[in-house]
Amino acid sequence: MKATRRPLTNAKVARIPASGIRRFFDLTAGVEGAISLGVGEPDFVTPERFREAAIRSIKDGKTKYTSNYGIRPLRDAISAHTAKLRGVSYDPEREIIVTVGVSEAVDLAMRATLNDGDEVILADPSYVAYVPGIVLAGGVPVAVPTREEDAFRLRPDDVAAAITPRTRAILLGFPNNPTGAVLEKEDVAGIARLAAEHDLLVYADEIYDRLVYGTEHHSIISQPEMKERTIYLAGFSKSYAMTGWRVGYACAPAEIVEQMMKIHQYTVMCVPTAAQYAALEALQSGELEVLRMVGEYDKRRQYMWRRFNDMGLHCFEPRGAFYCFPNITSTAMPDDDVFCEQLLKHERVVVVPGNAFGERGRGHVRACYAASLEQIAEACDRIERFVEHAAS
Ligand SMILES: Cc1ncc(COP(=O)(O)O)c(C=O)c1O
Incomplete structure (x- = not known):
């Protein structure tokens, strides 16, 4: 039968x-x-300089696996970059991991920190990968509306209303895809206060952080005591015109990066070596x-x-x-x-x-x-x- x-x-x-x-x-x-x-x-x-750096690395025979965390000079450059840009220092040895775009960084962050049934608050509308990422990591997305008349900002009051005993994290994707909204300083400060008050993690996808016009991007990691509860996600695709190279990174407390690294190690091992050298050049000379x-x-x-x-x-x-x-x-x-x-x-x-x-x-x-x-x-x-x- x-x-x-x-x-x-x-x-x-x-x-x-x-x-x-x-x-x-x-x-x-x-x-x-x-x-x-x-x-x-x-x-x-x-830009040509970044492409040349990748070609140079290949000609120099840099064709092997790298550290699972990414090449050390790139992690050093990321550390210096976030310190300069956001006033926050990350230890390149234990608090930074280079990923396959911010896409992988978002996925690793959620898989390394969520348990089944944990709620994650996010703005509606938001980037298409967030809800599936939360669901695949066992979490439950909780969409908080943003409004056109509010310039699509995520308001702390709306976030507060969505918090329950099951809330584990807030996912902040600003500047926002698809709306182009940015957060005001008071929004970021209010959300940081809520995270501290309710002991929540923050996933901060700041892939568009450099692409702001006539205003400033306010990063949540620059808020007092937010470094310890934020997973900061950024990358090269948008600001450096490097979508096809697939390089991003995550900066977070060592305890979290260690868990992210395990998933990364068993799934992708490392970001392609030549792409890491192109990204390094972007940080060194791309301003x-x-x-x-x-x-x-x-x-x-x-x-x-x-x-x-x-x-x-x-x-x-x-x-x-x-x-x-x-x-x-x-x-x-x-x-x-x-x-x-x-x-x-x-x-x-x-x-x-x-x-x-x-x-x-x-x-x-x-x-x-x-x-x-x-x-x-x-x-x-x-x-x-x-x-x-x-x-x-
Ligand atoms: C908000 C946001 N996060 C992450 C990504 C993914 O970027 P990456 O190319 O670094 O994987 C995108 C791409 O469109 C995006 O808009």
């Missing part, structure tokens, strides 16, 4: 939907002349490149933000990352999914439905302005035409 067939896959994984961003990315593939404002990655090629790219993004941000408002799609001013998050509820489209599908079909422009980032993203779309001004201008012309036609 034949045994009953069991499901081939893990139920927890099977329940997680694939990323809503990728879906639109794949849809574009067959559309000739499409302009993509869909994927959140710099249009710049990695002017970062400033140059931030200047470019700022011009594009101002242009795109104005265009959306001028065409009647209300958009609050994004101050960080590289996204605009216009409200599309004034259009004739029934929802953000249909808006994106129809826009792609009729005008060949890709933007991402806001609901891919959480319930509070509904009625919005995410448009990435890490594209050339010419492309952005053409995409805005097409969107404007689409909105006008849809209304007539």
Whole structure:
């Protein structure tokens, strides 16, 4: 007799939907002349000096596994960088681990610290990987709404209202993907106070920390006594235009890094060696490149933000990352999914439905302005035409 067939896959994984961003990315593939404002990655090629450093490392025969924690000069440079930028010193020996992008750092942080049923508070909308990451680590996501009229800031009062005896951590992803929101100093101070009061961990995903415009990024690790309860996550993909190199890092208390390192050791061992040398060069000599790219993004941000408002799609001013998050509820489209599908079909422009980032993203779309001004201008012309036609 034949045994009953069991499901081939893990139920927890099977329940997680694939990323809503990728879906639109794949849809574009067959559309000739499409302009993509869909994927959140710099249009710049990695600066030449960083690329050269990787090539040099290969020519010098640096082709072996590195320490599981990452090459020591890179950890030293990360330590010096966070000390200079955030006023917090991490021990390169025990408190820093180099990871495969911030993606791996987020995953390691949660898997190393959560127990089954632990609640993690996060802003809604937020980066698409957070909820699946929490669920796969056995945690329970608790989404706290952020609002357009509040410039999508995460308010300490709203966080406080979501805290229960099961809350283990707060996940802060600011500057925010998808909204472009940044936190004010009082938000960060209030959230830090709550974390201390309720003995919570903070996962601080600060991958966009350098990409702020006309304002400052306030890091939670710079708050008094937050170093001991924060897992600080940062990387090279966005600020240094290095998405394909896959380098990020986590800084945290040694006790936590030790546990993160074990998972990393048994799954990926180390980040590709040449990529680590490119990242090292980025930290050592990349400051002017970062400033140059931030200047470019700022011009594009101002242009795109104005265009959306001028065409009647209300958009609050994004101050960080590289996204605009216009409200599309004034259009004739029934929802953000249909808006994106129809826009792609009729005008060949890709933007991402806001609901891919959480319930509070509904009625919005995410448009990435890490594209050339010419492309952005053409995409805005097409969107404007689409909105006008849809209304007539
Ligand atoms: C908020 C946020 N965190 C992490 C990541 C992943 O970055 P990485 O390329 O370093 O893995 C992204 C990428 O879009 C992001 O937007």
